[in-house]
Amino acid sequence: MIAYRNAIQLGDWIVTTDNSGGIGEKMDDLVAVPDQITARFATRVALLEQWAAGAEPVAVLLHNFSGNASWHRYCEGIRDVFDEIGITMPPISGSSETNMSLRQSAVAVTLMGKQKLESSESTGDWYTYGTPLVGEEVLTKESEIASLTVLDEARRTGLIQRLWPVGSSGVLAEWRAATGNPDCDAASPLDVTCSAGPATVVLLQIDKEKLPNAKRHFGTLLHALR
Known part of the structure; x- marks a missing residue:
């Protein structure tokens, strides 16, 4: 980690x-x-x-x-x-x-x-889980917020390689920080530049072999970053 x-x-x-x-x-x-x-x-x-x-x-x-x-x-x-x-x-x-x-x-x-986990190199593709929300949206669209329960189960069972919260700087800025590639852009169905308020969306790195199980676990709030 x-x-x-x-x-x-x-x-x-x-x-x-x-x-x-x-x-x-x-x-x-x-x-x-x-x-x-x-x-x-x-x-x-x-x-x-x-x-x-x-x-x-x-x-x-x-x-x-x-x-x-x-x-x-x-x-x-x-x-x-x-x-x-x-x-x-x-x-x-x-x-x-x-x-x-x-x-x-x-x-x-x-x-x-x-x-509890030592730092290590990780592999896999990046995904978002949840929707960027801020202000009143956090209260009115709570079903779109990344679930702590779902995330906790995923990390304890090894379903995800890395977890990275998204804050006010937005998905793109956090993805650049997580990957260390500041000049790269990310494509997503979400707005990657808007604030995610209290980390209503998180970045997840998922191994390709575990992706089918991850899709079932996270559901429709899981989106690929390309």
Whole structure:
């Protein structure tokens, strides 16, 4: 497994993080959603980056700038992610900003994990799983979001060679980073330049011999990158 570029590696420790601002339950937030959902998607991104680096999370740090009332709601959102993949939520620590009351919500979720898979060369063709979504689309088109449960099963059974989350830079930019070919373009039925928000789509490298099983496993959200 080749470490993901958005992770910090300290020996066999992997640190990943994601944050959100102006998304939540405050009056001046740009996107109005429950705090629980905000934390769930931030945790989702950090978890996918752990998996991309071949790591499993063992601790969570919660950075809450939205006030004391949001703390437990953020914790529930974090718990939702680990419930989704069927494992016990790691211990949570962190802090809340209580001296200053901000007009908009702000939160960051950091995962600390232990690397389980050594870095190695991988082969196979690249595919996308999921649809690039951002803002309100994340809530209204949730069926098009790459499933953590489906991805977890695929990586545990060796169905995929590599996993690479797609963020705000879009599919093409992340594919270039994953392959190390900055001058190459990718063809796809998806918009490869738009933001994928909280990693609603991921890049997968799949061995040709495993492709038939992969197509059955991932379904219609799996698209080839050429």
